[in-house]
Amino acid sequence: MSLYEGNYRRLRTLVEALDAPPAHAISRVPGDLPLHLEVLERCPYTSTLRLTYWFDADREPVWPDPDLIVRIYHDARMAEVTSCCEFHRHRILRPWVTPGGEEIRQRWARNQMFHKWLEFCIENGHRF
Numbered sequence: 001m002s003l004y005e006g007n008y009r010r011l012r013t014l015v016e017a018l019d020a021p022p023a024h025a026i027s028r029v030p031g032d033l034p035l036h037l038e039v040l041e042r043c044p045y046t047s048t049l050r051l052t053y054w055f056d057a058d059r060e061p062v063w064p065d066p067d068l069i070v071r072i073y074h075d076a077r078m079a080e081v082t083s084c085c086e087f088h089r090h091r092i093l094r095p096w097v098t099p100g101g102e103e104i105r106q107r108w109a110r111n112q113m114f115h116k117w118l119e120f121c122i123e124n125g126h127r128f
Contacts, residue, residue: 003111004078010118011072011079015128019074021049027126035126040069047072048082068114081110 012018014027015037027035033053041048052067069083 001078003108003115004073004080007070007081007111007115007118008072008077008079010115010122011070013122014118014126017128018072021047022128025128027121027128029125032121032124032126035121037128045073045075047074066113066117068110068117070114079114080107081114 008018015021020042021037021039023039025037027037036050036052036054038050039047040050048069048071050067050069068081070079071082072079
């Protein structure tokens with residue numbers, strides 16, 4: 001749970017209005033790809049959002065990577081990656097994918113990667 005709490009704190013730094021994030025937003029900073037935020041669901045105690053980069057946006061095909069679906073538990077102040085693409089197109093992200101069948105390991109890998117990616121995004125100056 002401490003990993004989910006840390007992810008919530010980092011996500012709150014990235015998304016200032018985390019209790020009511022914008023439906024769609026793009027953070028642009030020099031030297032990094034635009035970071036896309038999309039709210040998928042809003043409920044009284046939770047929200048679900050998607051965070052991703054869109055690669056090759058100037059030509060076809062375009063694809064999201066790492067394409068994370070994040071559930072925010074507002075009352076518990078936790079954020080958990082509930083879904084991540086099965087195959088990362090970018091070499092540096094591939095070690096974070098775990099084989100199917102081991103749910104605990106998959107959750108740990110997804111959320112550990114999210115933790116490091118949030119840190120990277122914040123250090124690069126991304127904000128919503």
